[in-house]
Amino acid sequence: MFICSKKSGSTIPGFGLTLGYTLTFLSVIVLIPLCCLLLYSTKLSLAEWEKLITSRQFLAALSLSLMTALISAILNSFIGLLLAWVLVRYRFPGRKLIDTCIDMPFALPTAVAGIALTAIYAKNGPIGQLFSIKIAYTPIGITLALLFVTLPFVVRTLQPVIKDLPKEVEEAAKILGATPVQTFISVILPAIFPAWITGFTMAFSRAIGEYGSVVFIAGNIPFKTEILPLLIVAKLDQYAYAAAAAIGVCMLLIAFLLLFLMNMIQRWFNRAVVKQVK
Numbered sequence: 001m002f003i004c005s006k007k008s009g010s011t012i013p014g015f016g017l018t019l020g021y022t023l024t025f026l027s028v029i030v031l032i033p034l035c036c037l038l039l040y041s042t043k044l045s046l047a048e049w050e051k052l053i054t055s056r057q058f059l060a061a062l063s064l065s066l067m068t069a070l071i072s073a074i075l076n077s078f079i080g081l082l083l084a085w086v087l088v089r090y091r092f093p094g095r096k097l098i099d100t101c102i103d104m105p106f107a108l109p110t111a112v113a114g115i116a117l118t119a120i121y122a123k124n125g126p127i128g129q130l131f132s133i134k135i136a137y138t139p140i141g142i143t144l145a146l147l148f149v150t151l152p153f154v155v156r157t158l159q160p161v162i163k164d165l166p167k168e169v170e171e172a173a174k175i176l177g178a179t180p181v182q183t184f185i186s187v188i189l190p191a192i193f194p195a196w197i198t199g200f201t202m203a204f205s206r207a208i209g210e211y212g213s214v215v216f217i218a219g220n221i222p223f224k225t226e227i228l229p230l231l232i233v234a235k236l237d238q239y240a241y242a243a244a245a246a247i248g249v250c251m252l253l254i255a256f257l258l259l260f261l262m263n264m265i266q267r268w269f270n271r272a273v274v275k276q277v278k
Contacts, residue, residue, distance in 0.1 A: 080154025
């Protein structure tokens with residue numbers, strides 16, 4: 001007869017040691033650089049902070065960054081959902097090739113992507129010349145670059161959730177007389193919504209700070225196509241390191257508030273689902 005101890009041992013031994021390594025690595029890679037950024041931005045006085053964040057150039061870059069990032073994240077949240085659904089639920093020739101191409105923005109250097117998009121969508125490019133409107137060096141071009149970069153975040157976040165979604169539940173809803181729209185709203189959406197929000201948040205956060213793929217197609221025209229990362233580089237070229245750090249702090253606060261808001265939405269949705277089940 002075996003006597004089981006009340007305290008079960010950890011599967012991975014050395015909890016204290018592994019926790020120490022984890023916290024040290026996290027501090028060196030993430031926390032310390034962010035704290036240094038915050039401290040460096042304090043070199044600006046309150047008057048200089050106010051002058052910076054109320055300047056016309058900063059407000060124009062901020063509004064353009066938020067607008068293009070939001071549009072690209074919203075579009076990719078729907079395009080990514082369709083791609084993830086097709087890649088998981090259907091079998092067709094070339095499916096694995098398409099699935100591999102989804103990861104190309106991860107593997108391809110962002111500068112290369114920016115050069116390629118600029119060459120294609122420029123006024124004399126093979127695609128740009130087909131449109132009467134100008135695409136490159138406009139907010140439209142910036143949005144296209146962000147769509148290219150952020151698409152994998154939504155697709156790869158939704159794919160595992162859709163794989164775990166049993167088809168029998170959808171078939172049962174269909175047998176009970178539910179329309180495709182009712183099945184999506186009542187059966188599919190509650191299951192994928194947390195992952196969908198996560199993918200949207202990751203895409204939006206990445207789009208705000210994207211630089212490599214945008215720098216060429218944007219053209220860096222002040223008050224027109226200058227986004228926040230480009231403004232930071234412009235400040236660094238002017239040796240205004242404290243101002244560049246202050247802009248970085250503003251972007252950090254935006255990302256933090258976005259993540260906090262998305263977590264609150266997920267918690268509210270999970271509570272609503274639990275109450276509905278009860």
